[in-house]
Amino acid sequence: MNPIAPKHAFLDTFAENGNELMVGGTSLSRLAERVGQTPFYAYDRQALTRRMQQLRQAMPPELKIHYAMKANPMPAVVQHMATLADGFDLASADEMKVALDTPMPAEHISFAGPGKRPQELSQAIAAGVTINIESAHELECIGKQCENLGVNAKVAVRINPAFELKASGMKMGGGAKQFGIDEEQVPVILQRIKTLDLQFQGFHIYSGSQNLKADSIIEAQQKSLQLAANLSPLCPSPIRKLNIGGGFGIPYFPGDAPLAIEQVGNALASELVLTRQSLAEAEIIIELGRYLVGEAGIYVTRILDKKISRGQTFLVVDGGLHHHLAASGNFGQVIRKNYPVAIGNKMGVQELETVNIVGPLCTPLDILADKMTLPKAEIGDLVVIFQSGAYGYTASPSKFLSQPDAREVLV
Incomplete structure (x- = not known):
């Protein structure tokens, strides 16, 4: 079984309040309402600033730091x-x-x-x-x-x-x-x-x-x-x-x-x-690029369906590889590994289950999490993929199968 996520992946960047992940001081559920749809990417402004401050403290003062825009x-x-x-x-x-x-x-x-x-x-x-x-x-x-x-x-x-x-x-x-x-x-x-x-x-x-x-x-x-x-x-x-x-x-x-x-x-x-x-x-x-923005971003997608197939639980979400190719394992990984994932509106829930999280696309490649142990989730809950601030939306085949677009917000 895979753990929920390595702690360094998000707890140093994003706070929690009760069962809710907080992004830029706003609860995830409220942010989803503000955006008006799922899926979406959210980038934390304060996390970007902190990362640059930490980097400058570690580097020689005369060094110039450029941002590689292709990352985001x-x-x-x-x-x-x-x-x-x-x-x-x-x-x-x-x-x-x-x-x-x-x-x-x-x-x-x-x-x-x-x-x-x-x-x-x-x-x-x-x-x-x-x-x-x-x-x-x-x-x-x-x-x-x-x-x-x-x-x-x-x-x-x-x-x-x-x-x-x-x-x-x-x-x-x-x-x-x-x-x-x-x-x-x-x-x-x-x-x-x-x-x-x-x-x-x-x-x-x-x-x-x-x-x-x-x-x-x-x-x-x-x-x-x-x-x-x-x-x-x-x-x-x-x-x-x-x-x-x-x-x-x-x-x-x-x-x-x-x-x-x-x-x-x-x-x-x-x-x-x-x-x-x-x-x-x-x-x-x-x-x-990646180092400056990668950890400051999350991808948020909502559970549309929950089903059992031959003993395995599948959470079907409204986002997938067309928005986040890297998380699906199809952007350079030789052996697919799970990105850190959470149920963003059930962060404090103790009841766990092992699930596969898959997108809506008609391809077996559309996997966002494979056999991960997460808080027990239901239809309507919000799945969060961390480490998503770099090479996310613009590095993905967003027109594949003509699915709806994702949105992006800086908070």
Whole structure:
């Protein structure tokens, strides 16, 4: 049997009042009435603020922290993050529009992605955001766009390093990758940037994500800083911005231990002392998405039916993989594991039962919880999936089987 949820998954982020989960000071049942429907995602504003405060306390004071919008591009969340982060990193022109609607200056926004369309490049050049170059072809496109627009683009080189971020959920460096320019090819790219007379900003080195091992992150950060220092003499101008990526993970499953960010911060502080000798003008940046917003969000869905099939109890809910692909186990998991789940309006109920929670879709993949022991629930109760603030709604096939949309709220 699976436990209800690992305690770290939500009790440090969300409070309880009697049987009710509290979100942003509001009971879950009242919040559901306010939203007007289920399913919905709710993001806790205070939890976002606390996470950034905790991170800044652990990191070197001179370090710049950027929010990777792809983790959660909801406009209200991005607006709030604009008051907390030092910059944004985005992955599409639509994300750029959301970012530019906030008070965040364009000079603190960067644009990454291996397949930027010509129109997206021209939009980024016109906006004045930094474009992270992912290929030689993309660089030539930027050069032509600058001629057409009469504007000089701000560019950084995204490097595909020879090393990887060990123990990562997703590896984005250290081999043949669609991301960035292989480090051995970077000198030629730097010379071409100089020939094109573009505004060189620096480097973007992102080698992996969803990592809970402090030693792995420390090693990758040290190698990223050293790689930039080695390339510095070849740059067309001094490095102004050095984005050493992120990769900070959050715990999802029983046995996951939170990342020891103090250990990471202490090691990075020591490394930056050495870095200043060779990269005196560089602004050192880490880029985080999931770590900043993942634990601040929940997905809420209502029980439509309760049925028994050959001795197993099934709770059929009005949400599913079309809204939360990751919780269904179909977003990168090799072996499906349950996200932390609760019956949000029966938090204090002692009577338990083992259930399967499934969505309304006509596919056996639509599973939100498999054989979990939870407070005994009935039709109309609210199921809550924690750790849902990142890669939730926008990372899911929301049009699959033409089901109703979910809503999102920041509280």
